Amino acid sequence: MDLYEYQGKELFRRSGIAVSNGRLALSPAEARQAAQELGGPVVVKAQVHVGGRGKAGGIKLAATPAEAEARASEILGLDIRGHAVHRLWIEQASDIAKEYYLSVTFDRGEKKPLFMLTTEGGIDIEEVAARTPEKLARLHVDPLAGFHPFQARWLCFTAGIRDPGEQKQLVAIIGKLYDAFVSCEAMLCEINPLIVTPAGELRALDAKVTIDDNALHRHPELAEMRDLAAGNAQEQRAHEKGLAYVKLDGDIGILGNGAGLVMSTLDVVAQAGGRPANFCDIGGGAQADVVVGALEIITADPVRAILFNIFGGITRGGEVARGLLEALERMRIDVPVVVRLDGTEAEEGRRLLAEAAPPNVHVEDTMLDAASRVVQLAASG
Ligand code: GDP
Numbered sequence: 001m002d003l004y005e006y007q008g009k010e011l012f013r014r015s016g017i018a019v020s021n022g023r024l025a026l027s028p029a030e031a032r033q034a035a036q037e038l039g040g041p042v043v044v045k046a047q048v049h050v051g052g053r054g055k056a057g058g059i060k061l062a063a064t065p066a067e068a069e070a071r072a073s074e075i076l077g078l079d080i081r082g083h084a085v086h087r088l089w090i091e092q093a094s095d096i097a098k099e100y101y102l103s104v105t106f107d108r109g110e111k112k113p114l115f116m117l118t119t120e121g122g123i124d125i126e127e128v129a130a131r132t133p134e135k136l137a138r139l140h141v142d143p144l145a146g147f148h149p150f151q152a153r154w155l156c157f158t159a160g161i162r163d164p165g166e167q168k169q170l171v172a173i174i175g176k177l178y179d180a181f182v183s184c185e186a187m188l189c190e191i192n193p194l195i196v197t198p199a200g201e202l203r204a205l206d207a208k209v210t211i212d213d214n215a216l217h218r219h220p221e222l223a224e225m226r227d228l229a230a231g232n233a234q235e236q237r238a239h240e241k242g243l244a245y246v247k248l249d250g251d252i253g254i255l256g257n258g259a260g261l262v263m264s265t266l267d268v269v270a271q272a273g274g275r276p277a278n279f280c281d282i283g284g285g286a287q288a289d290v291v292v293g294a295l296e297i298i299t300a301d302p303v304r305a306i307l308f309n310i311f312g313g314i315t316r317g318g319e320v321a322r323g324l325l326e327a328l329e330r331m332r333i334d335v336p337v338v339v340r341l342d343g344t345e346a347e348e349g350r351r352l353l354a355e356a357a358p359p360n361v362h363v364e365d366t367m368l369d370a371a372s373r374v375v376q377l378a379a380s381g
């Protein structure tokens with residue numbers, strides 16, 4: 001579960017990491033009120049579960065409460081990479097001398113938490129890793145031995161942070177971030193940028209925190225932070241139907257059975273030059289009505305074509321084909337649907353589709369052929 005910036009900052013604040021004072025606002029009037037209470041210039045920040053808000057126009061400085069109100073009405077309702085803005089975080093503006101980057105994440109490969117620190121903050125860490133890997137200090141913490149302050153000093157030294165005042169503050173922040181990471185059972189705690197003010201004070205200007213969903217039952221106070229309204233309405237609907245659905249930002253809808261097959265379908269579509277709009281995993285043994293439900297969810301996003309990739313094990317091809325035909329009768333699907341059916345009862349499924357021969361259904365024999373076809377149809381549709 002991803003936390004919003006303001007929730008992550010609340011967590012940081014409770015952990016003893018310095019953050020700016022701020023208020024949540026749901027309307028331009030509330031933004032004005034918040035700016036009034038905070039006093040002085042503020043930053044109006046879109047609260048969405050996606051990064052790069054600054055570049056997308058979701059973060060604006062405001063010198064007065066009236067300006068905060070104006071910036072708030074510009075940002076509210078904005079669409080930031082597929083996420084509508086419904087909440088704003090208004091915080092006291094900071095003067096920035098330097099922007100650092102600090103994170104701790106779970107490295108599954110090493111089975112250890114991994115710290116990353118660089119003085120090249122404010123930009124994507126992937127960019128730093130690609131362009132100037134020597135500027136990125138990385139350190140694994142053995143979870144059994146735990147974290148020790150010398151590791152924080154090593155990180156500072158390796159990142160090239162020489163100022164003793166900065167080092168002192170950073171060592172404290174790194175330790176506190178590790179405590180927060182462990183006690184919340186987080187998968188990621190990222191501060192980008194971690195700023196140094198002209199007075200030499202370090203402060204978290206952004207917060208990206210992801211909590212392990214499987215640990216949420218142990219953290220009711222964090223589980224409470226889940227925002228059902230903003231958490232995609234479709235995801236909610238899919239969840240209620242027992243379907244795994246994930247929204248992406250391309251234009252091809254993907255329906256498959258089984259997480260592994262769905263993941264490889266995404267890869268093959270990407271390889272064929274396409275971009276998935278979403279995917280829905282109907283799981284094993286799905287009946288026709290499940291297929292109908294999945295199609296309803298997939299087509300609620302703006303898709304230009306749909307790829308049906310079914311490898312029948314306990315899921316039977318005939319049942320899936322019936323579900324698709326039923327869906328085509330019950331609802332209007334204007335976009336082309338490419339179907340690849342294999343495994344149990346695949347012949348039966350293909351026979352049913354051939355008999356009904358809906359004009360927008362295209363059957364392909366292999367996953368690769370199906371992927372190329374759907375990419376081609378999405379591009380020409
Ligand atoms: P992101 O774009 O989603 O990562 O959002 P951030 O919260 O990291 O903000 C993006 C950028 O906006 C930061 O890197 C800063 O350069 C700038 N910014 C954010 N808050 C302030 C502030 O209080 N004062 C100033 N001067 N710039 C800010």
Ligand code: MN
Nearest residue numbers: 052192193206
């Ligand atoms: Mn940021």
